[in-house]
Amino acid sequence: MTLPPEFDLIDRHFRPLADPGALNLADDAALLRPPPGRELVLAADAMVENVHFLSDDPPETVGRKLLRTNLSDLAAMGAAPLGYLLTVALPRGYDAAWLAGFAAGLAMDQREFGLAILGGDTVSTTGPVSLSLTILGHVAPGTALRRDGAAAGQDLWVSGSIGDGALGLQARRGLVTDPGDYLAGRYQLPQPRLALGQALVGLATAAMDVSDGLAQDLGHLCRASRCGGVLKADAVPLSAAAASWLRSHPDGLPELLTGGDDYELLFAAPAGAAAEIARRAEACGTAVARIGHLVPGEPAVTLRDGAGAEIPLGRSGWSHF
């Protein structure tokens, strides 16, 4: 009795990625002995073709983006990665070269971030490629960074630069010039801030990753922490490419703050922690910028220019529906 094609597919593309606990992806489930005395951190993200990635994106970056958006959730909690499970829904006439590239991207990032696949499922679909990844990480019990620990008066910080992912999507669609494909690369290959997240444990009072636009995500942090947020327009860190785009789109800042796909860390900390934050971020090799502060009151997010005048944000951020 020969095996049906999906087992050949799993054998060829996913078995080489398996963690020892995955039992060679040949059993009903994987086994994992959690690190003793640690708390587990669990997140799941889905990605759909032509919603989260483009059909002509290099397949290597699709696998890596899927893994990295989940790693970014671990980073936001201050967690270290343990492993992941993956489900893949593919058209029946799927392109084997695409799948090989997708798996090669996962293999690359498994090495870079030190985790492996624990299990999953491969099924057919009549629609676009549909991917789902569940990630497991761990923290010392009770130390996970959450969204609800910040308070009015504290500073707001963000890592890296904001707006590149949104511009990168436009660049991939030919709507924004992108010399050297820097912006496209930021859209296709986010950089999970794992080292920074772990360095912020015990220092940041709240943290989250910016995936749906800085303004909207800050709104979530404000709601969870029961305060308002004020962003200083000229403190938001921009890449050279985004700064250049902004010079030709003088009213474009709100677009950069509501566009999504940044996968930077947004966090809050008391003003007195600023020097230590700068020191630890430097040790991680990750740039951080103080972009505003939290105020008492409703969980509204306000953007202010250098003179203190409010800049309207328009839409809040990305929504699927």
Added chain:
Amino acid sequence: MTLPPEFDLIDRHFRPLADPGALNLADDAALLRPPPGRELVLAADAMVENVHFLSDDPPETVGRKLLRTNLSDLAAMGAAPLGYLLTVALPRGYDAAWLAGFAAGLAMDQREFGLAILGGDTVSTTGPVSLSLTILGHVAPGTALRRDGAAAGQDLWVSGSIGDGALGLQARRGLVTDPGDYLAGRYQLPQPRLALGQALVGLATAAMDVSDGLAQDLGHLCRASRCGGVLKADAVPLSAAAASWLRSHPDGLPELLTGGDDYELLFAAPAGAAAEIARRAEACGTAVARIGHLVPGEPAVTLRDGAGAEIPLGRSGWSHF
């Protein structure tokens, strides 16, 4: 700043299902303290509209089937459920009543099986509804039932009845008569054999759940355990409905053994364990039947009639590709 519609969707349909460790589904990830001294068991299954369920299936059963197929994987490992993460890809113009029904089904089965949602993601798709569920369970370290521990000479057993799921799909398509909707119910609402799986720990030498057809799944067990399998045609347990169908389709047994969607437990045990297996199964309220045995040699699966003559199986089982 108002929240975009997907947060309203999560708030309305999924937040009531959340485990305390899910942090109210309002953070980047969930926190879970694993039961001390236990090994984790992890599985993920995907379901796609019109591949794994039909557009006009009651939405309650879709959510329950998704959860139950994953619970069946835990059952096959002898594990107890802990919690789950869920990703849902929905068309932009999704039907709110469908989603409410889907969530109500999950709520029902959360109560029945004692677990809750830990996290997930809700995204849009241009294709069919696409679901993915990752389940976590636990076992005493080193005791999980696996596929690779059986040996030639041992008996093969199966729980419940075989072939109802495949006939149920045909009944849903109007191809098979189904008085009382018994077969459709077996297709839409599998019964994960959790109590039996846990009762078999230390007794069964190998186990798995039957999801892609008994013949094909037995082939997996045989390959993992490096032996062949012989099924006795007249020992395969059939429901009254399947037996009735078989009377009007005298050559139909192979169809019942290769059709998929059974979600029964297939397991192996030494002949000397038979009485204890019967005793424990009885205590669980789950019927079990001895359906054959394992033989030395290649991992081939042979079906034999009462006189010992081979019945050709035709195709081995369900394949997506």
